[in-house]
Amino acid sequence: MEEKVIYKSKQKTIYLDGDKIIKAHDDLYDTSLVLNEALNQSKVYEAGISVPKVYEVKRYNNKLGIVMDYIDGENLENLIMNNPNGINKYMDIFVSTYHDFTSNKALNLNNSYGRIKNKIFSSELPANIKYGLFYKLREMEFARDVIHGDYIISNIIIDRQGRAVVLDWGHVAFGDRKLDMAITYALFELKGQEKLGELYIDKICELEKIDKEQVFSELILAYIYIVDRYDEDIKNKIYNKIYEIIKSEEE
Numbered sequence: 179m180e181e182k183v184i185y186k187s188k189q190k191t192i193y194l195d196g197d198k199i200i201k202a203h204d205d206l207y208d209t210s211l212v213l214n215e216a217l218n219q220s221k222v223y224e225a226g227i228s229v230p231k232v233y234e235v236k237r238y239n240n241k242l243g244i245v246m247d248y249i250d251g252e253n254l255e256n257l258i259m260n261n262p263n264g265i266n267k268y269m270d271i272f273v274s275t276y277h278d279f280t281s282n283k284a285l286n287l288n289n290s291y292g293r294i295k296n297k298i299f300s301s302e303l304p305a306n307i308k309y310g311l312f313y314k315l316r317e318m319e320f321a322r323d324v325i326h327g328d329y330i331i332s333n334i335i336i337d338r339q340g341r342a343v344v345l346d347w348g349h350v351a352f353g354d355r356k357l358d359m360a361i362t363y364a365l366f367e368l369k370g371q372e373k374l375g376e377l378y379i380d381k382i383c384e385l386e387k388i389d390k391e392q393v394f395s396e397l398i399l400a401y402i403y404i405v406d407r408y409d410e411d412i413k414n415k416i417y418n419k420i421y422e423i424i425k426s427e428e429e
């Protein structure tokens with residue numbers, strides 16, 4: 179097979195193979211995470227959401243790979259970086275694509291509640307803060323929005339027909355969309371894309387008819403949700419942000 183690498187990160191390589199890609203994970207990556215991502219993405223596809231269809235999970239170049247449709251197009255991050263005049267239009271696509279899947283009723287997923295509870299209690303925070311966060315989490319115990327958990331502009335491809343296709347379903351679960359919106363905002367911020375984060379919040383809050391303050395009040399939980407994805411220095415940066423919010427709430 180003629181092999182072409184279309185993406186490479188620390189632990190993942192994506193190969194193009196005809197009209198499909200293989201998203202291959204190195205061996206430091208837990209098998210269960212790869213299988214879970216393939217399962218989630220298949221469920222999401224079957225519920226009618228616009229995602230690449232998954233065909234199989236197989237070993238490839240000694241890595242565990244998810245084989246899925248190749249989406250011929252460009253991701254929203256590249257589109258925004260290369261066409262700064264189109265930011266408004268692309269951000270509208272980003273939020274409306276989210277709006278379209280988060281209320282999907284055909285999808286059955288695990289609830290994020292137990293996972294977030296574990297994250298809170300295994301975090302490095304003092305006990306009183308943990309209980310405060312747990313109390314907050316309980317408000318969303320029965321929320322059934324589809325939350326993506328990694329909804330960022332590089333995870334949306336616009337194909338040649340102009341259709342938005344969403345990638346990276348490893349973190350999807352049922353939960354509260356306000357938390358997911360706070361996660362997206364936090365991810366913009368961590369990448370140094372604060373301006374895009376502000377524009378995103380304005381547009382998504384208008385579309386979802388949710389008060390901005392309600393989203394920002396989920397920020398600590400959002401940080402807790404994502405912190406274990408990172409190495410030590412970013413982890414510390416995130417904990418500093420958490421302590422800053424706690425301090426400002428105490429004032």
Ligand SMILES: Nc1ncnc2c1ncn2[C@@H]1O[C@H](COP(=O)(O)OP(=O)(O)O)[C@@H](O)[C@H]1O
Nearest residue numbers: 185187190199230247248249253332333345346
């Ligand atoms: N099915 C696909 N078709 C076309 N391009 C893809 C596909 N999957 C991933 N890509 C490209 O590779 C990049 C990284 O893929 P992604 O699944 O988001 O990996 P990661 O988990 O590292 O974020 C995407 O931003 C996109 O540009």
Ligand SMILES: [Mg+2]
Nearest residue numbers: 332333345346
């Ligand atoms: Mg991605």
